[in-house]
Amino acid sequence: MTSRYRHTLGTTTYHFDSLAEVMAKASPARSGDRLAGVIAESAEERVVAQMVLAELPLKVFLEEALVPYEDDEITRLILDEHDPAAFEPVSHLTVGDFRNWLLGDEATPDALARLRPGLTPEMVAAVSKIMRNQDLILVAKKCHVVTAFRNTIGQPGHLSTRLQPNHPTDDATGIAASILDGLLYGNGDAVIGINPATDNVTQSVKLMRMLDEVIRKYEIPTQSCVLTHVTNTLEAIESGAPVDLVFQSIGGTEATNRSFGFGLSDLAEARDAALGLKRGTVGDNVMYFETGQGSSLSADAHHGLDQQTCEARAYAVARKFEPLLVNTVVGFIGPEYLFDGKEIIRAGLEDHCCGKLLGVPMGCDVCYTNHAEADQNDMDNLLTLLGVAGCNFVMGIPGSDDIMLNYQTTSFHDALYARRALGLRPAPEFERWLDHMGVFEDVTAMRPSREVPAAFAPSLDRISTEARDG
Numbered sequence: 001m002t003s004r005y006r007h008t009l010g011t012t013t014y015h016f017d018s019l020a021e022v023m024a025k026a027s028p029a030r031s032g033d034r035l036a037g038v039i040a041e042s043a044e045e046r047v048v049a050q051m052v053l054a055e056l057p058l059k060v061f062l063e064e065a066l067v068p069y070e071d072d073e074i075t076r077l078i079l080d081e082h083d084p085a086a087f088e089p090v091s092h093l094t095v096g097d098f099r100n101w102l103l104g105d106e107a108t109p110d111a112l113a114r115l116r117p118g119l120t121p122e123m124v125a126a127v128s129k130i131m132r133n134q135d136l137i138l139v140a141k142k143c144h145v146v147t148a149f150r151n152t153i154g155q156p157g158h159l160s161t162r163l164q165p166n167h168p169t170d171d172a173t174g175i176a177a178s179i180l181d182g183l184l185y186g187n188g189d190a191v192i193g194i195n196p197a198t199d200n201v202t203q204s205v206k207l208m209r210m211l212d213e214v215i216r217k218y219e220i221p222t223q224s225c226v227l228t229h230v231t232n233t234l235e236a237i238e239s240g241a242p243v244d245l246v247f248q249s250i251g252g253t254e255a256t257n258r259s260f261g262f263g264l265s266d267l268a269e270a271r272d273a274a275l276g277l278k279r280g281t282v283g284d285n286v287m288y289f290e291t292g293q294g295s296s297l298s299a300d301a302h303h304g305l306d307q308q309t310c311e312a313r314a315y316a317v318a319r320k321f322e323p324l325l326v327n328t329v330v331g332f333i334g335p336e337y338l339f340d341g342k343e344i345i346r347a348g349l350e351d352h353c354c355g356k357l358l359g360v361p362m363g364c365d366v367c368y369t370n371h372a373e374a375d376q377n378d379m380d381n382l383l384t385l386l387g388v389a390g391c392n393f394v395m396g397i398p399g400s401d402d403i404m405l406n407y408q409t410t411s412f413h414d415a416l417y418a419r420r421a422l423g424l425r426p427a428p429e430f431e432r433w434l435d436h437m438g439v440f441e442d443v444t445a446m447r448p449s450r451e452v453p454a455a456f457a458p459s460l461d462r463i464s465t466e467a468r469d470g
Helices: 019-026 031-036 043-054 073-080 084-090 095-103 109-118 121-129 133-141 172-184 201-217 230-238 254-260 264-277 307-320 341-357 376-388 412-422 428-437 457-469
Strands: 006-009 012-015 160-163 191-194 224-226 246-249 287-291 325-329 362-365 393-396 440-442
Touching (some): 012 043, 019 043, 019 121, 019 307, 043 095, 073 254, 073 264, 121 341, 133 341, 160 172, 172 191, 172 201, 191 201, 201 224, 201 230, 230 246, 230 264, 264 287, 264 307, 307 341, 325 341, 325 393, 341 362, 393 412
Parallel strands (some): 160 393, 191 224, 287 325, 362 393
Antiparallel strands (some): 006 012
16 A cells, blocks of 8 residues: 555545545545445545645656556557656646646746646646636636637637537428527527437438538538537548538547547548548638546446546547537536536536646536536526636527427527626627628627628528428
8 A cells, every 4th residue: 555645634544545546536526426436435535535636746647547558548648649848847746736836827828838738637637626616717717729610719708609500300490590590699600510310421411511501601600510420420521521520429538439439540530531621711620529527437438437537538539639629518418427506517617627728629518407406597607607717619509408409508698698798709700700791780799680680581581481381
């Protein structure tokens, strides 16, 4: 038993068998870790684990792999691509010292950008476990991760949105109505992205062509994505479909991703194929990833780790492929993993901070399922906190109710609220388009026009007629 993982508090000596156990028991309480059997048995044990963690040198994460190197391609990715030169400025620090450094004035946006290649997911997960919510917000706000395809996402002072026009039957009229509604609220600069109700290549290509037609017809400086499996997107590209972004849900272990039906080589092949299409106009970030705490545990692929550490490891996968967008779908998996609004809010702030520290363009699907102990006020709180923290993008869905995926998230007017309350703006190219099209009568004040813009009026009439006659 190494003395590195023990601590005496009064007359009680706490022993932790491994770095993985210290990490798990130092995590703020959440239902997923309780389900996995790795949670601290008491608040006192949690504090002791945090004290042990704070005293560990950052270098320990380069010496002790939480998932064995020979068993996991993500561990190999993390360790093989670690940059010792970038790590050097903080290599002498403990986890607790690193927290203090991050909160200090030396940790400028430029310094944090230089540091990214030297940080591992386990390091940032560790430091987040000893941070308060305000620490997570302040550190994330200093991390600027800017990406581009047909517009520029992630600049300071901007908040973008994914316009999510899902429909339970992929009905074209219903999708078109949602897209029009979202655009009129200034949504859609991150991406217009559909989760297909019928997930096969034929249906995905049909939706891709529909979105491409809308974007080209109105000359919208944005990108589209059909959130189908990466292998379906590859097949769509080979068939000549108009693919902007390649999507895939990703996890933090090789076994998680294998359960999703892909490996790192599949992502590399898809990225190369999308780059070959040369559809971007201001940049070439062509990937879109979604993550979520609990995904590895739900696949029984967590290797005994806590769910937040597994989540941070997923950001190493994302970072490798230089995506335009990454978002944690924070409350989607359910209360078995994040029980209530408090746990969802904490997880959303952790995910955003850890992703940004690693150089990932983090957004968040601020959401919950109907059987969770949460409500829309909790989502308002998390949305506001993430807006303060410099979140790259959030979701925009009609009425905040996804009628295809059956969960609650943020609406078109929620994004409008966040932009107005926090003084945030859409992507610059998209903002100019809103002004040019007359969608907003005052784009700097985020004030929508009182009349439907002339370019959209025929489409609105057609949608109304189809809905009435359908």
